Amino acid sequence: MESLFDEAEERAAQKAAPLAVRMRPRTLDEVVGQRHLTAPGTPFRKLIDNDAPMSLLLWGPPGTGKTTLAYVVSQVTSRRFTELSAVTAGVKDVRAAVDAARRELGMSGRQTVLFIDEVHRFSKTQQDALLPAVENRWVSFIGATTENPSFSVVSPLMSRSLLLTLQPLDDDDIRMLVERALADERGLAGAVTLDPDALDHLVRLAGGDGRRALTYLEAAALGFETQGTAHIDTATLERAVDKAAVRYDRDGDQHYDVISAFIKSIRGSDADAALHYLARMIEAGEDPRFIARRLIVHASEDVGMADPTALQTAVAAAQAVEFVGLPEARINLAQAVIHLALAPKSNAVVKAIGAAQADVQAxxxxxxxxxxxxxxxxxxxxxxxxxxxxxxxxxxxxxxxxxxxxxxxxxxxxxxxxxxxxxxxxxxxxxxxxxxxxxxxxxxxxxxxxxxxxxxxxxxxxxxxxxxx
The missing domain is CATH 1.10.3710.10 (DNA polymerase III clamp loader subunits, C-terminal domain)
Structure with a gap:
């Protein structure tokens, strides 16, 4: 009787969990994206398949699957899963988790995956407290960070861990996540359907963040699951996430029209217009790396030697996009846009290389x-x-x-x-x-x-x- 009660309680807890948690993959083959890490024959996959001791640092933007990979490791290898957040945990919590892992290892021989989210928020002292457990393999340590570990994780911990870099999910990955959540029994189980335009808008809003996509979907589906099959259109999605759809087709004329207007506004020294188009692209889910690349080109094409520091600013903004990611990197992009728009203009550089190439081609x-x-x-x-x-x-x-x-x-x-x-x-x-x-x-x-x-x-x-x- 007690067993039946426990199972019912567990099912109720799972149903109350956020959609992103309920849809967490159970095997590596269910993981969406990050094929460079999970494909057969990769070092990470070999560690899992061989149940080898490991210490990992997972570096990537939010919503790319860092927690998911740690959870899957524990499931696939049948290890205990202990999760701490560096935002709230201290040295005392780390030592308690390690002591529990050592007891479990001594009594049953079962290893523990100690997952620490936002590990970059730990101080040097807190990170040092992990070293004995990692060194002696009392735990399989997995740390997740959105910041470059080279600057935020102490060297001794870095040298004892395998660094894995996660990439933002692409549009197809996000689409697969959403469609799986709509149909899967753990998700919405077919209770709602999503209009194709609403799906496209949801993919744009996600911006490569799988957790965000599932959170927005859950908000839009709220209340529909108990009403039989319901249909979610773009208007319903907008009301749910309080974010109006920006009419912007990344593969159509809007993409080319907006980026053209963006560059011409910078060339025309109108910082306000350029910032409008920048905001429009960001809100529509444009790849920030594409925007950064255009700024780098523009810095030499239309500013050139009139302000040689413009290229430095543009390159720095592109690096910030890679290191920081959205939404924070929008500030770096905005700074570069303002610098380039207000800078004196010269196209002498592009004319010079054009004339030299014309002679060579002739x-x-x-x-x-x-x-x-x-x-x-x-x-x-x-x-x-x-x-x-x-x-x-x-x-x-x-x-x-x-x-x-x-x-x-x-x-x-x-x-x-x-x-x-x-x-x-x-x-x-x-x-x-x-x-x-x-x-x-x-x-x-x-x-x-x-x-x-x-x-x-x-x-x-x-x-x-x-x-x-």
Whole structure:
């Protein structure tokens, strides 16, 4: 009788658990995403299949399956599962969990998976308290973190653990999770159906976070499960999660129109408009890495040498996206957008490489001047390689009047600095350097009368408008 009561109580507890918990995979084959970790033959899979002792650090954005993998490890290997959160646990809790694991190991030989969520929140002292248990394998330690362990986990613990990096779930992964939850007995068991447009919107809202997708689905389905089969459309989903659908098709015209308007707003120095389009893309679930890549291109294409720090800011924002992820990385992206929008503009860099490429494509590829050729191999001297080369550092001014370009393009001028921002400084320096070098430069075949490269066609200079095509 007591056994029946316990089973009923357990079933009731499972039904009351959040949908994301109820749908937690029971085997590695049920895990959605992270195939680079769970596929047969991978190091992680071998550890599980061979029931080997392990200490793991799982690093990845929220909702990518860190807790799930730890739970599956305990289920597949029949180990006890003990979970602590570094947000609330202290050294006392860690030692109590380790002592319990040692008693279980001594009495039954059964190992314990000690899972510590948000392990990066532990202080150095708290992390050090784990070392004896990890070193002596009293527990199979699994730590989960959303921050780079190289900066947030102490070296002794890092060196004793296998670091596994989890990736955000892609759209197909999220779609599979949702469809499984709709049909599975542990989930909604067919009690509700989801409109295709609502499913697409839910996938966008999830942003690669499986837990978020299931939480939103559960909120939208609330109350329907007891009314027979019910249908969830986009309006119902919006009311449930208090988040209006942003009309944005990542594979259609909206994707290209919005990113084009985003780049053109930055180019036009309208920071407010650019921030609007940034917010629009983020709210619609656009991949933040795509946005960061466009900013990096724009930093050189439309700002260039007018503000060389713009590229540094854009690259730093892209790194922040990888390290931090959304939603926090939206702040880093916004900073880069504002910097690029307010920076002085110059397209001299993109015009320079466009003109140089146009000449090369037109066949203006002359021989490398003999004095610049490699003179380090045997026989090079006999061929005259390196003869007459002057080492610039041997001269006080650091610049030598000698020819560097092949004869056929010796009179070409590709980089034409503007007077915008910091490029004004480079403009003057470029003029001084060319005054020194030009006496050493011949007229050159194909040169224009003033020695400059002819204007390249619009196609060679025109950017791709940031369309991402």
């Amino acid at each position: 066949g203006l590829i002359g021989a490398v001047p003999a004095h610049l050729r490699d003179a380090h191999y045997a026989g090079a001297k006999r061929l005259g390689h390196g003869d007459g080369y002057v080492y610039p550092h041997d001269r006080p001014e650091g610049i030598v009047a000698q020819q560097y370009a092949p004869d056929v393009v010796a009179a070409r001028t590709y980089y034409e600095p503007t007077n915008h921002g910091m490029e004004n400084r480079f403009s003057e320096r470029a003029r001084v350097i060319r005054d020194i070098l030009r006496p050493a430069r011949g007229g050159g075949e194909g040169a224009t009368p003033d020695g400059d490269a002819p204007a390249a066609s619009d196609a060679s200079h025109a950017p791709d408008e940031g369309n991402g095509r």
